[in-house]
Amino acid sequence: MAEPLPTADGVKExxxxxxxxxxxxxxxxxxxYGVLQEKIMRVPYGVNKEYFKYSLFLVFCNRITTSAVSAGSLVASKKALDPVAPVYKYCLVSVTNILTTTCQYEALKYVSFPVQTLAKCAKMIPVMIWGTFIMQKxxxxxxxxxAFLVTLGCSIFILFPAGTDFSPYGKGRENTVWGISLMVGYLGFDGFTSTFQDKLFKGYDMEIHNQIFYTTLCSCVLSLTGLIFQGHLLLAVDFVYRHNDCFLDIVxxxxxxxxxxxxxxxxxxxxGALTFAAIMTTRQLVSIMLSCIWFGHPLSWEQWIGAIIxxxxxxSKTFWKKVSPAPTPPQQTENGSSSPLKGIP
Structure with a gap:
């Protein structure tokens, strides 16, 4: 006997x-995640006020955790662990993703979290550039x-700070030039990563956890290799061993x-990507407000104007596309959001 079809109210609920x-x-x-990354990179630990400086170690911890969970998901669902795409393509995504995340953590040494978070909103510009070259969009x-208005608002926010925002790695005022350079690197690498992932996902019949597993597994190997060559692995382990609160923060x-x-x-x-974009925009706004309250970042009136822009x-972009009479198909998003690893921290 056929099961009854769900009612409209049941579907809506x-x-x-x-x-x-x-x-x-x-x-x-x-x-x-936003509050913790600012705390780890900008707040001293212990009675001697030591700062955690090993960004790549955070990348390694994040990726090895994600790799283990995604492998467990594949095994639990009885899906194949074999790579669907050539391994070098997973590695290419891993390299640019590691560079993206490292730039993100390093930038927090020189610019405040509100500046970094708002600058991330400008990622649509490099995504559009890479999308034109890689996907011919x-x-x-x-x-x-x-894209122009977002860039304008970000520029206003960065150029008109409210007084001095202390940075443990700069002298006096924040070393904005180096911090913004790291954010530009973040945006460029992130734009390439999401666009190439989009192409990879469309070019192969690939399960989400499969891409996450192999990409993060490559990232584990690469970040661990980088830590060893830099001589930071033992230093990072020693730091978290001496500061249990830092260890708990990283976990x-x-x-x-x-x-x-x-x-x-x-x-x-x-x-779909439009709902995801609206949620992520809201998340960025909430993160900025919480950071300003939690860590005492002052905002000038010019910065408020920049944030509003x-x-x-x-x-406006999100709601405009929702009411558009001819919406873009979900798999052809021009901001690269269709990639399952788009928001990988």
Whole structure:
């Protein structure tokens, strides 16, 4: 006997609970992640006020946790662990992703978390550039307008700080030039990573956990190799051994970073890239406000204007596409959000 079809109310209620699950999961994990990464990189530990300086060690911890969880998911679901694409393609994604995350952590030594978070909003510009070269994508005039407004808002936010925001790695005022250079590197590498992942995912019949597993496994090997060659592995281990609170912070950071990836993958697959973009914009806004309150970052009135321009533009882009009479197919997103590793911290 055939099972009764679900009612319209039941479908709506089920979708609502899925939406609540996705939104709360992404916001909680990534907001906690943002607070923790600023605490680890900018707040001293112990009575001697020592700063944790080993960014690549954080990358290694994050990736080995994610790799283990994704491998467990593949085994539990009885899916093949064999690579679907050539291994060198996973490695290429891993290299640029490691560079992306390292630039992100290093930038926090020189610029405040609100500056870094708002600068991340400008990632659509390098994604559009890489998308043109790698995917031969075409963009509308409205997309370029939004990209310009986001860049303008970010520039205002960075150029008009409210007084001095202390950096443990700069003399007096933050070393903004080097910090912004690291953020430019972050945006460039992140744009390439997400675009190439998008192409990789479309070119192969690839399961989400398969790509996550092999990409993060390559990242583990590469980041561990980098730590050994830099001579930082034992120094980082010694630091966390002497500072238990730092060890706990890194464990929690790796946990929420891993959890966020699966929430991101779930959201993109269930609701599409536009909903994901709106959630991520909200997350960035919440993270900036929480950081300003938690760590006492002052904001000038010019920075408030810059933030309004940025987030107003991003929300306008999201809602404009939702009401567009001819929406872009989900698999052809021009911001690269269809990649399951788009938001990998």
């Amino acid at each position: 089920n979708k609502l609970w899925k939406w609540v699950f996705a939104v709360s999961g992404i916001l909680i994990t990534l907001v906690i 075409k963009y509308k005039g409205f997309d370029y307008l939004v 929690l950071l790796s946990t929420v970073a891993t959890a966020s990836q699966f929430f991101i993958s779930y959201t993109i697959r269930t609701f 940025v987030f107003g533009s991003l929300y």
